[in-house]
Amino acid sequence: xxxxxxxxxxxxxxxxxxxxxxxxxxxxxxxxxxxxxxxxxxxxxxxxxxxxxxxxxxxxxxxxxxxxxxxxxxxxxxxxxxxxxxxxxxxxxxxxxxxxxxxxxxxxxxxxxxxxxxxxxxxxxxxxxxxxxxxxxxxxxxxxxxxxxxxxxxxxxxxxxxxxxxxxxxxxxxxxxxxxxxxxxxxxxxxxxxxxxxxxxxxxxxxxxxxxxxxxxxxxxxxxxxxxxxxxxxxxxxxxxxxxxxxxxxxxxxxxxxxxxxxxxxxxxxxxxxxxxxxxxxxxxxxxxxxxxxxxxxxxxxxxxxxxxxxxxxxxxxxxxxxxxxxxxxxxxxxxxxxxxxxxxxxxxxxxxxxxxxxxxxxxxxxxxxxxxxxxxxxxxxxxxxxxxxxxxxxxxxxxxxxxxxxxxxxxxxxxxxxxxxxxxxxxxxxxxxxxxxxxxxxxxxxxxxxxxxxxxxxxxxxxxxxxxxxxxxxxxxxxxxxxxxxxxxxxxxxxxxxxxxxxx
Numbered sequence: 001x002x003x004x005x006x007x008x009x010x011x012x013x014x015x016x017x018x019x020x021x022x023x024x025x026x027x028x029x030x031x032x033x034x035x036x037x038x039x040x041x042x043x044x045x046x047x048x049x050x051x052x053x054x055x056x057x058x059x060x061x062x063x064x065x066x067x068x069x070x071x072x073x074x075x076x077x078x079x080x081x082x083x084x085x086x087x088x089x090x091x092x093x094x095x096x097x098x099x100x101x102x103x104x105x106x107x108x109x110x111x112x113x114x115x116x117x118x119x120x121x122x123x124x125x126x127x128x129x130x131x132x133x134x135x136x137x138x139x140x141x142x143x144x145x146x147x148x149x150x151x152x153x154x155x156x157x158x159x160x161x162x163x164x165x166x167x168x169x170x171x172x173x174x175x176x177x178x179x180x181x182x183x184x185x186x187x188x189x190x191x192x193x194x195x196x197x198x199x200x201x202x203x204x205x206x207x208x209x210x211x212x213x214x215x216x217x218x219x220x221x222x223x224x225x226x227x228x229x230x231x232x233x234x235x236x237x238x239x240x241x242x243x244x245x246x247x248x249x250x251x252x253x254x255x256x257x258x259x260x261x262x263x264x265x266x267x268x269x270x271x272x273x274x275x276x277x278x279x280x281x282x283x284x285x286x287x288x289x290x291x292x293x294x295x296x297x298x299x300x301x302x303x304x305x306x307x308x309x310x311x312x313x314x315x316x317x318x319x320x321x322x323x324x325x326x327x328x329x330x331x332x333x334x335x336x337x338x339x340x341x342x343x344x345x346x347x348x349x350x351x352x353x354x355x356x357x358x359x360x361x362x363x364x365x366x367x368x369x370x371x372x373x374x375x376x377x378x379x380x381x382x383x384x385x386x387x388x389x390x391x392x393x394x395x396x397x398x399x400x401x402x403x404x405x406x407x408x409x410x411x412x413x414x415x416x417x418x419x420x421x422x423x424x425x426x427x428x429x430x431x432x433x434x435x436x437x438x439x440x441x442x443x444x445x446x447x448x449x450x451x452x453x454x455x456x457x458x459x460x461x462x463x464x465x466x467x468x469x470x471x472x473x474x475x476x477x478x479x480x481x482x483x484x485x486x487x488x489x490x491x492x493x494x495x496x497x498x499x500x501x502x503x504x505x
Contacts, residue, residue, distance in 0.1 A: 006069030008033050008165045008196035009054060009085065014063035016049050023049040025220045026063070029198075031165065031213075036187060036197045038207040038228070041217035041240055042436035044394065044406050047200055050217070051167050054198075056081035067165065086158030090170035090434055092150045096143035100136050101125035104157050132156050133189055148179040152186060159195065166190075167198045170407075170434045172206060177296050177462060177498070184210050202436050203463075204233055216240055241438055259289035259471055264322075266456035267425045269308075272317035277303035278479040280317060285425070285456040290447060292470035293460045295498050300479040302344060305429045305460035309341035310334035321424050340423030342415055344430050344460075351402050351410060358384035358398035361416050387416040392442065408439030415446055426450045429460040444469045462498060464491055 007030045016024040024046045031037040041047050052058035054065060056075065065072040073080030094103045101122050102109075109116045125138035134152045142150060151171055158166055168187075172180045187197055187210065199211055207214055208228055216224040216239040224231070224239045231239075267285040278300030285291045295301035306312040308319060313329025320326065327333040334341070351360055361384045384398035391412045395405055402413055411431070418426060428447055432440040448469050451457045459466055467473050475483040475497035483497035 005033050007031060007066070008035070009065065009067050009198070011050070011054065011065045012063055014050065014053055014065065015061045016053060016058055017061055022220050024053070024060075027217060027220070027222045028225075029054075029215055029222075030225075031196050031198055033164065033194045033196050034191045035213060036191060036199050036211045038199045038201065038211040038214040039217070040201065040204070040207065040214060040236070041223075042408075042438050044219075045217040045240075045436075046220040047217060048169075048406075049220075051087055051169065051198075051200070054165075054167065055085055055087050082158075083162040085165045085167065086154075086161070086163045087167040087169060088151055088154045088158070088171060092147070092154070094142040094145075094150050094153060096141065098142055099138060100129075100140050100142060100145070100153055101138035103142055103153055104128060104138075104160065106157075128156055128160050132159060132193075133186070146179065147175055148183045148186075151183060155186075155190070159190075164194060165196045165198065167200070169200045170202070171199075172201065172203060177495075180206070202432075202434060202440070204236060204437075207236075208233070218242060237437055240436070259286045261286065263287050266322055267308075267458070268320045270318050270320075272304070272307065272319060273315050274300070274303050274307060274312065275315045276479075278476065281481070285458060287454045287456065288451050289472065290451045290457040290459060290470045292467040292473035293458060293476060294462060294467055294473050294494060295476035296462050299462075299476040299498065301460050301462075301476045302429055304476075305341075305344075305427050305458065308334070308425075308427050308458065309339055309343075311341070311343075335421060338421070338424035340418035340421065340426045342418045342426070342428040342431050344433070351414065353401070353403040355402060356384075356399050357388070357393070357395050357402050357405070357413055360402045360413050361387050361398075362420065363417055383420070387413075387420070391416050391446070408435040408443075411435050411439065411443060415443055419446070419450070423450070424455050426455070426457040427460070428457065430463065430466065431459065431461070432463060432466055440465065464494065467494070 009031050011027065011029045013026050013028065014024050015026055027046060027050060029039065029050065039047055049058065053060050056073065056078070059075040067084040073084065095106065104125050105121060109121055122138045129136055129138065134156050136145065136149050136153060142153065155166055171183060175183060191197070201207060211228050214226060214228050214231060214236065215222070216236065218240060263286045265284040265286050267283065269281055269283040271280040271282065273280045281304065293301040293304055303312060307314045310329060310331040310333060318325060321337040321339060324337050326337045326339065358380045362380050381398045388395060388398065393409050393412045395409060402410060405413070426447060431443050431447065435443065444466065447457050447459060459470055461467060471487055473485040473489060473494065474481045475494060477498065477500040482500065485494060
């Protein structure tokens with residue numbers, strides 16, 4: 001990292017208002033060439049608004065932004081902004097049905113040419129990918145790439161415009177441990193070429209693994225900038241939340257009383273299987289118990305959660321809730337049996353973004369909102385207000401489009417809908433992906449309360465913080481259970497089991 005070179009980006013005194021709301025209140029940020037700089041803060045802290053200012057989507061009301069010592073381009077000059085900065089979002093922006101080569105040069109296939117030479121386009125793509133060490137076939141359809149490969153393609157596209165600053169917005173939210181390792185290796189390579197990264201993440205361990213500096217925003221204001229090595233994790237959490245971390249995470253443990261091993265199970269599976277995804281699985285989850293299914297993306301744990309919720313049809317075996325058989329592959333029957341579901345991807349599976357908070361919250365209880373199959377708006381709003389209050393959702397009201405909420409509050413809407421029918425079993429797949437520390441506490445606290453009320457919960461995740469709420473954790477590797485842990489496990493032994501190291505039954 002060249003300390004003498006002008007910063008890749010420098011923002012000073014940036015103010016941004018949306019009507020009466022102050023989204024940024026005189027914030028600052030400096031990212032140097034070849035640096036990975038973390039920007040952290042709770043949902044609503046101002047991170048996304050700053051990214052909008054830095055990428056030319058929002059015009060600041062006050063303050064200055066420079067790239068490489070030069071003033072930021074004029075607002076609306078898209079080409080000039082693309083040559084300075086790009087953002088790789090949590091939700092991939094590649095076009096899935098186009099090839100890698102077509103995505104890399106979208107809207108600029110052949111300059112001053114009357115037709116497109118697909119051969120030349122592939123060659124250009126090969127040269128671009130080779131220049132940055134991205135091992136992807138230019139002829140591959142984007143939909144067939146792994147998540148981190150799609151991110152590499154987006155980064156390479158941004159660099160092809162001349163940008164030397166890449167904003168990474170929750171880049172690991174959909175990656176397993178191996179994908180994260182590959183992504184971080186590539187980022188370090190690019191840092192060696194002078195590329196700067198602004199890394200936005202709610203996973204603080206990743207900040208310590210990748211970044212050299214960290215900036216904290218809270219309530220639209222700048223709170224802290226420091227070398228990562230000089231900030232303890234508890235101090236970083238305190239800066240983000242405005243309170244010491246000791247009390248905030250005290251619930252991250254199993255229930256105080258062990259579930260009654262003699263009680264009739266709430267959830268039972270017998271020889272449940274899905275060929276190619278997971279081997280026959282026998283589960284018994286008792287009242288008051290939170291069961292964790294730990295594993296990386298290829299472990300099969302997500303497929304187990306989807307089968308339990310009726311999102312996939314099992315290849316064999318049975319699922320029962322309080323003795324009642326659940327019809328395989330039927331979401332309505334799973335709901336009727338008492339299974340609530342928090343999906344892995346709230347964007348694609350959890351929300352209807354153009355609909356209101358109230359409409360999203362009541363999708364599973366439409367039959368309860370009026371007589372003879374009708375839906376009364378007054379009942380819909382009443383239900384939504386109750387959910388907003390119980391989960392502390394930050395919103396303008398039930399009528400606000402859910403797309404206008406922060407990520408953590410969107411996830412609370414998804415959780416609220418899963419709880420709407422008072423489920424006997426709550427299945428939560430990576431329930432805290434892409435949410436801040438405070439929201440993570442609240443969401444996992446909800447999972448714990450479901451079990452404490454005499455029901456059962458299943459948490460499917462590779463996030464250690466998600467799994468600390470569990471009374472018992474099964475580690476899956478390549479579709480089979482390789483280890484079982486009671487509460488009190490250590491990070492090292494659980495990660496080793498998820499990675500298939502030192503398997504034990």
